[in-house]
Amino acid sequence: MKNLLWLFCFSLILISCEKNEDDTKDICTNNCTTIQGKFVTANNVPLANIMVSFTYRISGGELGGGYTRRIVKTKSDKNGEFFKDFYLQDKELGRLAPGYFTINIDDSKLSSNNYIKLGNNQSLGYAIYSIGRRDTIIEESFYIPKKAYIKVNLNNYIPQKEGDRFEVQTLFPCGPKVGQNTFLNSEYATGFSGYDNYKAVNLNNKLNVLVAESEKNMVRVISVKNGIASNIDYEINVPSNNTIELTYNY
Structure with a gap:
């Protein structure tokens, strides 16, 4: 004591x-x-x-x-x-x-x-x-971006082996001024919607995915199928009051 x-x-x-x-x-x-x-x-x-x-x-x-x-x-x-x-x-x-x-x-x-x-x-x-x-x-x-959401459908998710996955992320201007961000054609750094936040858990998945309003965003579709990984980026512009809906197949 x-x-x-x-x-x-x-x-x-x-x-x-x-x-x-x-x-x-x-x-x-x-x-x-x-x-x-x-x-x-x-x-x-x-x-x-x-x-x-x-x-x-x-x-x-x-x-x-x-x-x-x-x-x-x-x-x-x-x-x-x-x-x-x-x-x-x-x-x-x-x-x-x-x-x-x-x-x-x-x-x-x-x-x-x-x-x-x-x-x-x-x-x-x-x-x-x-x-x-x-x-x-x-x-x-x-x-500091304005917050918005788009609808993303991740369909036909049938994992073939352990570790397979199907996920979507978004990347957008956010944070400190860096001079030139060639990836997004912006003066500012890159923010993103996070890991493991928007992923397929069922055969067909309808997700509300975070994006930056009135900005160029990159939608990154990540798939690991039969142990083989691939990433594809799609550029979208998100207007105010957007009605964007995107569909990707596994």
Whole structure:
């Protein structure tokens, strides 16, 4: 019992060694770094009230500890834009700095019924491993697709051996601006409807499959038949109020 009590107290000490600073209300007036960007949806319509945070983090070791400095907390305005100047400390600059930066996007205020949200109802985060100098502009813009569904029929599914399958996935513009996505002819990265979400389980299957409205989508039909796999992509454009119905045979 005494050993358990000692272990509990020691754990509390380790947790208390984690140092946190919140500098999100600081105003930078000189030697500033800038984070800026924009959130849009279909037809380049801006999205407001999406939260953006920027943090510097030094990971703790096996015995706990660590350090977090919250640097920026802001949100997109009515034009979908966000902008914040901030000051980086000397110890945070350069490739030899002990920590890394994270950008977190929180689009939880958007309706899950209307949008394909970036973090699947969770905060989306990714790392920047070093910033070399203060007069840096961090440009991060994002596309959040409007949600729609199409009907897909997967017919004549008769598996011949264990491991055979018949599935459909969709791929569409979603997420950060990458410059040129040649696969979808888009400025943004590729999102998709997920693995194992829309698959045949019976002889004939009628599925409502997630797509991005007012966008070019790729419908990927995946079949494994008698142990032999094949994937075929079909390009479709999904208008608002679509009545698209597609049929594929196993």
